[in-house]
Amino acid sequence: MWFLRTSRAELRHFSQLPQRYAILSHVWGDDEQSFQDIRTLHTTHAGSGKDNPRARASPKIRGCCIYAEAQGFEWLWVDTCCIDKTSSAELSEAINSMYQWYARAAVCYVYLHDVSAGADPSARKSSFRWSKWFTRGWTLQELIAPKRVYFLSHDWVQLGDKALFARLLEEITGIDVNVLTFHVELSSVPVAKRMQWASRRITTRIEDEAYSLMGIFGVHMATIYGEGRQAFRRLQEEIMKNIADHSLLTWGLGLPGDHFAGRYLIKPMMRCSLLARSAADFQKPQADVLTTSVSEYRSALERAALTSDRPTAHAEVI
Helix, strand or coil, X not given: XXXXXXXXXXXXXXXXXXXXXXXXECCCCCCCCCHHHHHHHHHXXXXXXXXXXXXXXXXHHHHHHHHHHHCCCCEEECCCCCCCCCCHHHHXXXXXXHHHHXXXXXXXXXXXXXXXXXXXXXXXXCCCCCCHHHHECHHHHHHHCCCCEEEECCCCCEEEECCCCHHHHHHHHCCCHHHHCCCCXXXXXXXXXXXXXXCCCECCCCCHHHHCCHHXXXXXXXXXXXXXXXXXXXXXXXXXXXXXXXHHHHCCECECCCEEECCEEEEEHHHCCCCCCXXXXXXXXXXXXXXXXXXXXXXXXXXXXXXXXXXXXXXXEC
16 A cells, blocks of 8 residues: 655555554545656656655645644555555555554544634534535545544644544434444444445445445445446445344335334335445434444334334335
8 A cells, every 4th residue: 555755745655554654534626636646746856856745745635744744643644646546456455445544543634624723613503514524425434433533624723533522523423422432333333323324425436335335334345336336235235244233124214115014124015125225225214223232123123013003015025
């Protein structure tokens, strides 16, 4: 994998993760510099030894390098320029490993380009609450995985960290404060609840809706851009292979025709598939499923069965 040296914004390849590094989480803009851009920048401007190529990097890369260096970090990882996306093998490895890269970072800097310093982040209409960063698919794992997360304004002023904002982040994202603070293991949270966290987030590429969730569920799969919605289906299949949690099948529960018969979940034939089409289908799963521990899910099914009186005609059994 590739990392930026913070003092010069130059790329260096590592066969394994550096012992200590910072990592950036952000919303992509129109002027992002790629791996090839950074390599070209150094080839063009580093020859004389008098010109620091970092000065010619994009404002975001330059600003993050300067901030990380001031905090004592020599190495920085930024997804826009530390992956050679012309290599399908390197891109697939990065996507499959990204959750762990964020988890193992000494610190994650969340750069909020649309948030100013000075205002109260908890205010009802604060720019912090309404930042685009909270609406993106990839930033879900970038919030959950690292233990140390610092939120920075558009001019690189620290607003606070994940521990300080834990309750506020729970309000904004729906992620339990105990998950954010590592008092509850992510693996103990029902699949449906984890899907609900992602249900209102968006990605530029359809396939990234699935790929950005692999780390959340601890699964790995090949990345095939061009497969469209099939990527989300494959994600669910991998989840079923690796996690014994039937809450995955409660997507859209509460829509007309869904009900329980004994321990079985009944869905109308018109639904066509046992699997959801996208994370958006989990916006309103069965309320009882959204419990903290997977072990409580079976009893939730039993409770739902006792209160159901809907007809069972024209249905398929899951």
